[in-house]
Amino acid sequence: EPEVTQTPSHQVTQMGQEVILRCVPISNHLYFYWYRQILGQKVEFLVSFYNNEISEKSEIFDDQFSVERPDGSNFTLKIRSTKLEDSAMYFCASRLGVETEAFFGQGTRLTVV
Amino acid sequence: RKEVEQDPGPFNVPEGATVAFNCTYSNSASQSFFWYRQDCRKEPKLLMSVYSSGNEDGRFTAQLNRASQYISLLIRDSKLSDSATYLCVVRPTGGFKTIFGAGTRLFVKA
Numbered sequence: 001e002p003e004v005t006q007t008p009s010h011q012v013t014q015m016g017q018e019v020i021l022r023c024v025p026i027s028n029h030l031y032f033y034w035y036r037q038i039l040g041q042k043v044e045f046l047v048s049f050y051n052n053e054i055s056e057k058s059e060i061f062d063d064q065f066s067v068e069r070p071d072g073s074n075f076t077l078k079i080r081s082t083k084l085e086d087s088a089m090y091f092c093a094s095r096l097g098v099e100t101e102a103f104f105g106q107g108t109r110l111t112v113v
Numbered sequence: 114r115k116e117v118e119q120d121p122g123p124f125n126v127p128e129g130a131t132v133a134f135n136c137t138y139s140n141s142a143s144q145s146f147f148w149y150r151q152d153c154r155k156e157p158k159l160l161m162s163v164y165s166s167g168n169e170d171g172r173f174t175a176q177l178n179r180a181s182q183y184i185s186l187l188i189r190d191s192k193l194s195d196s197a198t199y200l201c202v203v204r205p206t207g208g209f210k211t212i213f214g215a216g217t218r219l220f221v222k223a
Binding site for chain 1: 147159200
């Protein structure tokens with residue numbers, strides 16, 4: 001069964017450093033997402049990506065964040081100048097069409113120390 | 114008013130019980146609705162989509178009331194393995210953003 005894969009599963013970084021979280025969405029999917037979940041809190045939408053550009057972003061997704069789809073398979077989230085409060089689980093998701101459900105990767109746990 | 118609101122629970126039920134979760138959403142232009150389940154420290158996994166006419170999948174029944182902007186999930190004959198957090202998810206018409214409720218925690222006891 002096709003799945004969304006994320007690497008690494010756990011990333012520890014020092015405050016102020018840049019991190020890149022990687023995702024390989026399901027191959028024929030067209031819509032790609034990043035979500036964040038701080039421990040004990042709700043899943044929060046960060047950004048959606050369609051047709052090689054950002055289609056929608058939340059107020060959380062400020063200049064500290066950027067996304068890229070550098071080739072036909074990878075989808076990355078870059079976080080610059082990480083802060084302690086960026087510590088969270090980051091989920092990538094993809095979906096095929098307008099009305100279809102999203103499938104999630106297993107997440108990357110980011111710990112900023 | 115929160116965009117998607119759920120009873121946080123927790124719901125503690127014995128095996129075999131029937132349990133119902135409710136969810137309300139504020140954007141009347143919402144188009145697509147889903148229930149996901151999330152196990153502790155795992156990714157959300159789709160449980161079922163919610164259709165206007167209501168739909169059933171085994172022990173699970175989902176209902177949508179557009180007039181009241183309300184979604185429900187009914188679980189019959191609860192199993193220990195149903196213990197998880199149930200997430201109500203809403204997407205507006207023509208929108209990309211998918212909005213999650215905070216989730217309802219369910220504990221099924223032997």
